[in-house]
Amino acid sequence: MQKLFATMIILIGWATSTLSNEPQPLPHKLDADGFQDVLAQTGNVFIAGQPSIQGLERMAKQGVKTVISFRTPDEMNDRSIVPFDEAKQSNALGMRYVNIPLGGNQHPYSPEALEVFAKVMDEADGKALIHCTVAWRASHMWAAYLVKHKGMNVNEAAAHGRAVNMGTPPMESLLGGNVTYSVPTQND
Numbered sequence: 385m386q387k388l389f390a391t392m393i394i395l396i397g398w399a400t401s402t403l404s405n406e407p408q409p410l411p412h413k414l415d416a417d418g419f420q421d422v423l424a425q426t427g428n429v430f431i432a433g434q435p436s437i438q439g440l441e442r443m444a445k446q447g448v449k450t451v452i453s454f455r456t457p458d459e460m461n462d463r464s465i466v467p468f469d470e471a472k473q474s475n476a477l478g479m480r481y482v483n484i485p486l487g488g489n490q491h492p493y494s495p496e497a498l499e500v501f502a503k504v505m506d507e508a509d510g511k512a513l514i515h516c517t518v519a520w521r522a523s524h525m526w527a528a529y530l531v532k533h534k535g536m537n538v539n540e541a542a543a544h545g546r547a548v549n550m551g552t553p554p555m556e557s558l559l560g561g562n563v564t565y566s567v568p569t570q571n572d
Contacts, residue, residue, distance in 0.1 A: 449511060
């Protein structure tokens with residue numbers, strides 16, 4: 385009996401590590417009811433625009449345990465923009481709420497913000513919802529996370545971001561087409 389139990393534990397550990405190393409599926413858009421503009425899913429991660437209370441309730445029913453907002457405190461505290469306390473509502477629904485503000489001079493896009501996001505994702509217990517206003521910041525953060533923490537090629541990660549709402553970077557629009565990017569290694 386102990387051998388059977390030990391074998392089962394080993395197999396569960398192997399399956400868990402094998403599943404976590406599988407390629408990240410390209411995000412696919414879902415019905416955005418309860419969200420501003422967009423809701424997409426890739427594996428256990430939902431990437432979205434601002435959720436309403438109904439959107440948060442929908443995510444809780446889908447098994448989301450962590451909500452990560454990239455909106456700034458000024459945005460989140462302005463009730464004409466977000467008419468409810470998202471942290472309080474998320475917690476009331478049994479979801480952990482984390483705010484990693486991005487935008488403006490006070491909250492720059494930075495490697496430190498990416499590291500905070502990676503830590504939260506590592507600690508996430510189950511499914512996660514990441515969002516901003518219209519999923520633009522969330523798409524960029526997700527793509528950067530895939531490159532830095534999941535080892536994905538930067539162009540493939542950009543395709544994942546574009547599948548949600550990353551849009552075309554202005555430089556590509558100005559040049560009239562796609563641009564191939566490379567990310568310098570830490571030694572460069």
